[in-house]
Amino acid sequence: MPDTSVITNSSRDTSADLVILGGGSGGYACALRAAQLGLTVVLVEKDKLGGTCLHRGCIPTKALLQAAEVADTARHSLQFGVKTALDGIDMAGVNKYKDGVVAKMFKGLQGLVSSRGIDYVEGTGRFVAPNAVDVDGQRYTGRHVVLATGSYARTLPGLEIGGRFITSDQALNLDYVPDRVVVLGGGVIGVEFASVWRSFGAEVTVVEALPRLVPAEDDFCSKQLERAFRRRGIMFKTAARVTGATQSESGVTVSLESGEQLEADLLLVAVGRGPNTAEAGYSEAGVRMERGFVLTDDRLHTNLAGVYALGDIVPGFQLAHRGFAQGIFLAEEIAGRKPSTIDEDGIPRVTYCEPQVASVGLTEAQARQRYGEVETITYDLAGNGKSVILQTRGAIKLVRATNGPVVGVHMVGDRVGELVGEAQLIVNWEAYPDDVAALVHAHPTQNEALGEAHLALAGKPLHAHG
Numbered sequence: 001m002p003d004t005s006v007i008t009n010s011s012r013d014t015s016a017d018l019v020i021l022g023g024g025s026g027g028y029a030c031a032l033r034a035a036q037l038g039l040t041v042v043l044v045e046k047d048k049l050g051g052t053c054l055h056r057g058c059i060p061t062k063a064l065l066q067a068a069e070v071a072d073t074a075r076h077s078l079q080f081g082v083k084t085a086l087d088g089i090d091m092a093g094v095n096k097y098k099d100g101v102v103a104k105m106f107k108g109l110q111g112l113v114s115s116r117g118i119d120y121v122e123g124t125g126r127f128v129a130p131n132a133v134d135v136d137g138q139r140y141t142g143r144h145v146v147l148a149t150g151s152y153a154r155t156l157p158g159l160e161i162g163g164r165f166i167t168s169d170q171a172l173n174l175d176y177v178p179d180r181v182v183v184l185g186g187g188v189i190g191v192e193f194a195s196v197w198r199s200f201g202a203e204v205t206v207v208e209a210l211p212r213l214v215p216a217e218d219d220f221c222s223k224q225l226e227r228a229f230r231r232r233g234i235m236f237k238t239a240a241r242v243t244g245a246t247q248s249e250s251g252v253t254v255s256l257e258s259g260e261q262l263e264a265d266l267l268l269v270a271v272g273r274g275p276n277t278a279e280a281g282y283s284e285a286g287v288r289m290e291r292g293f294v295l296t297d298d299r300l301h302t303n304l305a306g307v308y309a310l311g312d313i314v315p316g317f318q319l320a321h322r323g324f325a326q327g328i329f330l331a332e333e334i335a336g337r338k339p340s341t342i343d344e345d346g347i348p349r350v351t352y353c354e355p356q357v358a359s360v361g362l363t364e365a366q367a368r369q370r371y372g373e374v375e376t377i378t379y380d381l382a383g384n385g386k387s388v389i390l391q392t393r394g395a396i397k398l399v400r401a402t403n404g405p406v407v408g409v410h411m412v413g414d415r416v417g418e419l420v421g422e423a424q425l426i427v428n429w430e431a432y433p434d435d436v437a438a439l440v441h442a443h444p445t446q447n448e449a450l451g452e453a454h455l456a457l458a459g460k461p462l463h464a465h466g
């Protein structure tokens with residue numbers, strides 16, 4: 001049997017080519033790629049290798065969403081002519097499945113890090129000098145240091161997390177399905193948990209301060225999602241700000257700016273994630289910061305020579321795959337490979353609620369700002385055979401610079417997250433509608449909808465009305 005445990009080794013020479021502070025998606029990707037390129041690497045992690053994504057974020061949340069999809073499939077099976085009954089949600093069983101997924105990925109990752117000869121150090125690291133990290137009194141020096149300490153779930157001033165006030169950290173480990181939940185924040189985390197709990201049978205109300213759900217997305221996506229949420233019985237209040245909340249033994253009372261009060265069993269606070277930088281010694285060591293974030297140039301260099309930063313502590317999308325990409329970039333940069341910089345506009349985004357929202361590139365509003373005139377087209381999934389088979393609704397919107405390439409793809413519907421792979425190739429390779437229209441898409445797939453949308457944008461719509 002191969003030994004898959006991570007070797008904690010702090011007794012050897014502690015000087016390395018590279019010291020990485022933080023073993024989340026960005027930190028470990030950087031470590032793996034740097035080791036592959038022949039660099040000696042120290043990877044410092046205070047909690048668990050894999051970080052937020054693996055233990056408190058992407059992976060467990062998507063496992064919950066998968067269980068939610070199974071519940072919905074059982075609930076709505078009769079529309080496919082299959083008789084079944086949803087007897088209930090066994091949260092112990094759901095959590096066992098979810099924890100099993102995480103454990104499997106964790107074990108695999110530990111094995112990878114161990115097999116690449118990375119010096120994995122468990123402990124709380126502090127950046128003490130441009131070439132040094134201190135871990136519980138032991139100093140690790142490196143010719144290069146990468147800061148990758150990630151983010152934490154924020155709350156509002158005066159709203160202390162505890163008891164019935166929870167963030168995604170606690171929401172992931174509930175051992176019961178609440179009857180009623182108020183979700184504070186209609187961003188990514190808010191709508192994903194609203195979706196899970198609704199599928200599990202809860203009464204959910206989302207409160208969002210801005211005028212629409214998923215406000216960072218194209219407003220087409222917000223409209224589509226809001227329509228779908230109404231159909232699902234997920235309540236939401238937009239342009240509604242939460243000003244405070246109280247809790248008792250029996251429930252929570254959430255106060256809105258309008259004076260309205262909402263009662264529920266739980267309040268999920270999903271108002272964004274803050275950078276984990278306050279206690280890592282960055283500003284004391286002279287790293288240039290702004291509002292807690294570490295500032296870098298487009299090659300992820302901080303103002304200190306030999307010191308770099310990546311992931312959620314660097315302003316931009318707080319997404320695991322951005323961190324992975326930045327980690328690989330930095331390993332190659334440090335190894336002198338001169339990699340191309342990452343185009344932040346080309347990073348795909350998927351919100352895994354039901355229906356899913358997936359996008360890449362610019363929203364229509366952003367494209368108008370950048371290019372002036374733009375063309376858009378919306379293709380309804382009602383014209384796509386596979387989507388009708390799945391009984392999903394939704395649409396795809398394309399944005400192009402007039403007479404130019406496609407600069408934005410925005411999709412809403414079941415499983416559209418899986419379409420973002422093709423969408424990101426289109427945007428990142430600066431494809432023209434005619435380029436994509438000429439490609440044959442397999443039938444019947446949902447990918448065909450992307451092909452059809454490009455046919456329409458190229459002026460030759462096939463399965464489209466109007």
Ligand code: NAD
Nearest residue numbers: 185187188189190208209241242270271272273318350351
């Ligand atoms: P977010 O920034 O996406 O959404 C927070 C929302 O809370 C905003 O829309 C904001 O307007 C609203 N808000 C803030 N104060 C409010 C108030 N007083 N009353 C009402 N609404 C208020 O943040 P999030 O959803 O917490 O997610 C955090 C980060 O994690 C995001 O960057 C997100 O992209 C990332 N994430 C990504 C995924 C994914 O890719 N599927 C999943 C989960 C989280």
